[in-house]
Amino acid sequence: MKEIIIATKNAGKAKEFKSFFSAYHIEAISLSELDKDIDDIEETGTTFEENAAIKAQSIAGMMRCPVLADDSGLMIDALNGRPGVYSARYAGEQKDDQANIDKVLYELKGVGASERTARFVCVLAVAIPGEPAIFKKGSCEGTIAFSEAGENGFGYDPIFIPNGYNKTMAQLSSAEKNKISHRKNAIVQLEDWVKNQNK
Numbered sequence: 001m002k003e004i005i006i007a008t009k010n011a012g013k014a015k016e017f018k019s020f021f022s023a024y025h026i027e028a029i030s031l032s033e034l035d036k037d038i039d040d041i042e043e044t045g046t047t048f049e050e051n052a053a054i055k056a057q058s059i060a061g062m063m064r065c066p067v068l069a070d071d072s073g074l075m076i077d078a079l080n081g082r083p084g085v086y087s088a089r090y091a092g093e094q095k096d097d098q099a100n101i102d103k104v105l106y107e108l109k110g111v112g113a114s115e116r117t118a119r120f121v122c123v124l125a126v127a128i129p130g131e132p133a134i135f136k137k138g139s140c141e142g143t144i145a146f147s148e149a150g151e152n153g154f155g156y157d158p159i160f161i162p163n164g165y166n167k168t169m170a171q172l173s174s175a176e177k178n179k180i181s182h183r184k185n186a187i188v189q190l191e192d193w194v195k196n197q198n199k
């Protein structure tokens with residue numbers, strides 16, 4: 001089976017990419033599955049695009065093959081777009097999902113239902129040695145719940161209610177999430193490139 005390397009150490013993202021790519025008979029391989037030990041890549045950019053490019057290009061340079069990276073996050077209107085690009089480390093360098101959720105819920109104390117609008121954003125970068133990078137962006141609109149619910153997914157899923165649903169992303173099955181997510185909405189735009197990988 002054809003393989004594509006995904007420049008991520010996030011197990012939740014890796015699982016979603018495996019599911020998306022399996023439909024094209026491509027195996028998505030994350031950094032934790034490579035034989036090499038790969039140091040954490042410093043995400044020094046100030047935009048999703050910059051960080052996605054940093055991750056994809058540094059691994060593509062190392063592996064000398066095409067590499068896909070995902071930089072994503074949660075943008076909350078009442079917090080002026082925060083945590084945004086800093087979503088993973090919002091409550092500190094330890095990248096703790098629970099601490100991040102607690103911080104968001106704390107900051108939104110007293111913010112009413114109609115003011116809790118937010119979106120997940122995902123920027124994908126494909127780095128191909130010797131070629132310009134390809135970027136695709138997807139989003140998923142919703143609101144921030146008043147408390148956590150659900151066990152599925154990862155990150156901020158337990159507090160994100162997608163528009164049109166009355167449950168959180170973490171209460172959806174992975175199949176349901178993968179139909180509506182920001183990641184899905186970005187990946188569909190790469191379909192032509194993905195299909196070409198199999199030729």
Ligand SMILES: O=c1nc[nH]c2c1ncn2[C@H]1C[C@H](O)[C@@H](COP(=O)(O)OP(=O)(O)OP(=O)(O)O)O1
Nearest residue numbers: 008009010070071072073074087088154155156157
């Ligand atoms: O579908 C999602 N459902 C819930 N939360 C999500 C989602 N997608 C991104 N997020 C959150 C998780 C993390 O707090 C940040 C991504 O940060 P981001 O730097 O892109 O990923 P990461 O550091 O976890 O892994 P890596 O850089 O190795 O891909 O946004």
Ligand SMILES: [Mg+2]
Nearest residue numbers: 010043071088
């Ligand atoms: Mg990261």
